[in-house]
Amino acid sequence: MGLVVGTFSMQTKQVNYRKDKVEDELEMTMVCHRPEGLEPLEAQTNFTKRELQALYRGFKNECPSGAVNEETFKQIYSKFFPHGDASTYAHYLFNTFDSTQNGSIKFEDFVMALSTLLRGSIREKLEWTFNLYDINKDGCISKEEMTNIVKAIYDMMGKYTYPALKVEVPRQHVEAFFQKMDKNKDGVITLEEFILSCQEDENIMHSLQLFENVM
Numbered sequence: 001m002g003l004v005v006g007t008f009s010m011q012t013k014q015v016n017y018r019k020d021k022v023e024d025e026l027e028m029t030m031v032c033h034r035p036e037g038l039e040p041l042e043a044q045t046n047f048t049k050r051e052l053q054a055l056y057r058g059f060k061n062e063c064p065s066g067a068v069n070e071e072t073f074k075q076i077y078s079k080f081f082p083h084g085d086a087s088t089y090a091h092y093l094f095n096t097f098d099s100t101q102n103g104s105i106k107f108e109d110f111v112m113a114l115s116t117l118l119r120g121s122i123r124e125k126l127e128w129t130f131n132l133y134d135i136n137k138d139g140c141i142s143k144e145e146m147t148n149i150v151k152a153i154y155d156m157m158g159k160y161t162y163p164a165l166k167v168e169v170p171r172q173h174v175e176a177f178f179q180k181m182d183k184n185k186d187g188v189i190t191l192e193e194f195i196l197s198c199q200e201d202e203n204i205m206h207s208l209q210l211f212e213n214v215m
C-alpha cells in the first residue's frame, strides 16, 4: 500500500517541479477532456477535489493514454523490487485494481482502490485484501489461492528471503492462517471468516499489515 501511495505522491511532485508549460498542458488536458470527470469521483471516494486533481495529474503524467495495461503496471511495479521477481504479485494486484476486469486500469479504478486502501474503514480495507487473495473471485479463499499470493510475495522480495525457505515458509504461513481463519473447517475462507478472524486476532491483522506494506 505504501508503495502505491509513494509512487503517486512522487509523480505528483515531479509534475509540480516541471516547467510551467508542461503543467499548463496537463491542466489543459484535464480541462479539455475531463471537465466533469472528477466530480462523480469526489462523491464516490474519500478524496477532496484538490487531491483528485493532483492524483489525476500524476496519473496522466505516468500514463498519458489514461489507462494502464498489465504490462505497464508490471513494469512500474517491478522498479520497486529490483532484487526479486514482482511480476506474479503485480498480476494479482492488477486484477484487483481492474475492478471491471477489462484488462486496463483507468483513473477511476485506481483512485477508488487508493481511496479504500488509504481512507477506507477497516472493513473496506479487509474486503479489498480479501478480493486480492480470492484470485478466481468466487467469494472464498482456497489454500491454493493463499499459497499463490504468499509465494508471489516471497518471489518479489527476492534475495532478501533465503531460497531454502521459499517452499517451506509460505506453506507454513498458509497453514497457520487457515488454522485460525477457516472457522468451520471446510477448506476455504469466506469473507465473513476473513473479517472476523482479522478483527479478533491481532496477530493475523499484524501479518496482513506486513502484506499491506508491499501493496
Ligand SMILES: [Ca+2]
Residues within 6 Å of the ligand: 134, 135, 136, 137, 138, 139, 140, 141, 142, 145
Ligand atoms: Ca477463490
